[in-house]
Amino acid sequence: MKDKKNKKANLTLVVIVMMLSTLLILTTLYLTLNFRNRGIKDLVFQLKGGVEGTAPVVVWGVVFANILPFIGIMATLLIPIWIIWKKTGFKTKRSRRIKALYPAGVFILSFVAFYILLDGPDYLKAVFQDSSMIEENYVRPENVKLKFPEKKRNLILIYAESIESTVMNKDLGGGWNYSIMPELEKLALENTIFSNTDKMGGFYQTEGTSWSIAGITASQSGVPIKGFINNQYKSTNFLNGAYSLGDILRKEGYNNEVIMGSKSEFGGKRQFFKNHGNYDIFDLYHAIANGYMTYEDRVWWGYEDSKLFKWSKEEITKLANKDEPFNFVIETVNTHFTDGYLEPGDVQKFPTQYENVHAQSSKQIGEFIEWAKQQDFFENTTIVVIGDHLGMQDNWYQENMVKDYDRSVYNVFINSALPAENNKNRISTTFDMYPTILASLGVEIEGERMGLGTNLYSGKETLVEKMGYKYFNDELKKNSVFYNEQILQDDAQEAITLRKNK
Known part of the structure; x- marks a missing residue:
């Protein structure tokens, strides 16, 4: 009974790590493919500042556009785990080691890509490097x-x-x-x-x-x-x-x-x-x-x-x-x-x-x-039109x-x-x-x-x-x-x- 609980807990942990990896990969791909100069610092600002007032159609548009890619990336990442499970049931020492190391390796690689492609160095500048x-x-x-x-x-x-x-x-x-x-x-x-x-x-x-x-x-x-x-x-x-x-x-x-x-x-x-x-x-x-x-x-x-x-x-x-x-x-x-x-x-x-x-x-x-x-007021009025960004x-x-x-x-x-x-x-x-x-x-x-x-x-x-x-x-x-x-x-x-x- 205890072994079953441990296996279930281990499997849940694997799924959570793979979901986090998928989220990192998808965020990196979405921002780099769609936006110029959008990085970690921008994500932090938005998360801290909140998105209250954002048009629902914009929010849901982003969500719907990423549902299938999320499922696809998640499924692709889980394929090796599924194959090993089908072949061994995770009963061998080697398969259990792979089950532990593979998700960790995927997460590390996902985070490194996230950090590099989303201007992590700029983020560190904002944290640790001062300018006068x-x-x-x-x-x-x-x-x-x-x-x-x-x-x-x-x-x-x-x-x-x-x-x-x-x-x-x-x-x-x-x-x-x-x-x-x-x-x-x-x-x-x-x-x-x-x-x-x-x-x-x-x-x-x-x-x-x-x-x-x-x-x-x-x-x-x-x-x-x-x-x-x-x-x-x-x-x-x-x-x-x-x-x-x-x-x-x-x-x-x-x-x-x-x-x-x-x-x-x-x-x-x-x-x-x-x-x-x-x-x-x-x-x-x-x-x-x-x-x-x-x-x-x-x-x-x-x-x-x-x-x-x-x-x-x-x-x-x-x-x-x-x-x-x-x-x-x-x-x-x-x-x-x-x-x-x-x-x-x-x-x-x-x-x-x-x-x-x-x-x-x-x-x-x-x-x-x-x-x-x-209008009568125009003679004494300046009109300025500028893009906000x-x-x-x-x-x-x-x-x-x-x-x-x-x-x-x-x-x-x-x-x-x-x-x-x-x-x-x-x-x-x-x-x-x-x-x-x-x-x-x-x-x-x-x-x-x-x-x-x-x-x-x-x-x-x-x-x-x-x-x-x-x-x-x-x-x-x-x-x-x-x-x-x-x-x-x-x-x-x-x-x-x-x-x-x-």
Whole structure:
């Protein structure tokens, strides 16, 4: 009886180890085949930060896409064990040794592949290797003298989900063989863009800026999100030591509002916008609570971009009728991976769904801006459209874009207070958007630098122009005590204690 229990326990242990090995193999394959620069540090951040608010269709899409591969890999790994069991019943000493060593060997090999292919060395840098780069180059925005124009300009800031210059026509400087986003191309040609080439290009994302809330934080605060191990990240006190665009504009008497088609809790966006500028938040919950829609009307991440822009017009009209200037932030969602959300009635003229979703997003943004241009407030309003980060659906870009195209994030500044100068052949990052957005409102910035960003209108060297992208990005991967203690300020003491105990 005891032997039977031991055999059952041993077999259960073998199955558990093989399941863990399968999970490691599948995670490694899924991330390396589908996403660029996604590694262990990103997994740790997501596990610590949570995925509340993620579109169910995205979650289940990932689950369903991996069920059969999981079963297939698991079955393949168990075949040797099954063969030995059929032949020996594990009654020989040699078969029992194999039963013990084989799962252990598979697990070790799976873990080694997981570690190497998912940038384990970068993870160790974040844990054990310190950098003083942020401390030495960070300019505290709260200490920078800012001079606003006598008549303060309104700001409409549109974060276009995953929009990069890659999806623009190659003849204009993009990476596509034809135009799928003609409206955004036209806006870029007729207004100010900051480009890494002499044509249509954009800015680079870096470590800690490659997902939505990270891109938003970097472009409004001039700092990355460093959210793993030594750099504790908890969204309840989102980057207390940062001083952001919303903080500045609120202090200057602006009415701040943000609208998004998802739950604002996702990724800590609610905490960021509340903690930095006390924004009024129009999200899925707001729309339901105020009768714009019912819970059953939900699609994709919450509500589609057609509703987003419809309600944005209504909200902006209310803000424009007030005496104070306004700062209105719009975050689109239809172009989120995987393959985006194609609204009913959207035209399907391109080979892939994601192209058609991009085309519709371009049309919606273009129509919204044309509407804004017809409004009385437009004369004194700057509109900025930027991608929040590079698209995450890397296979789609690699399969469709011009070979070896240098991907960058889309940006355009419309009705800026400043002329277009020093805007081509610039090596810039998401951090540089922070002071550049302020400058586009006609704000004079002492020293032309804020956070890790440089005002691109000024022509002053950015940090990546000065240091080189690789060095700058490698330093961002490392632990920063200064960041933990001075910028994060959320469980900073816990972070220090954790590091001392390592």
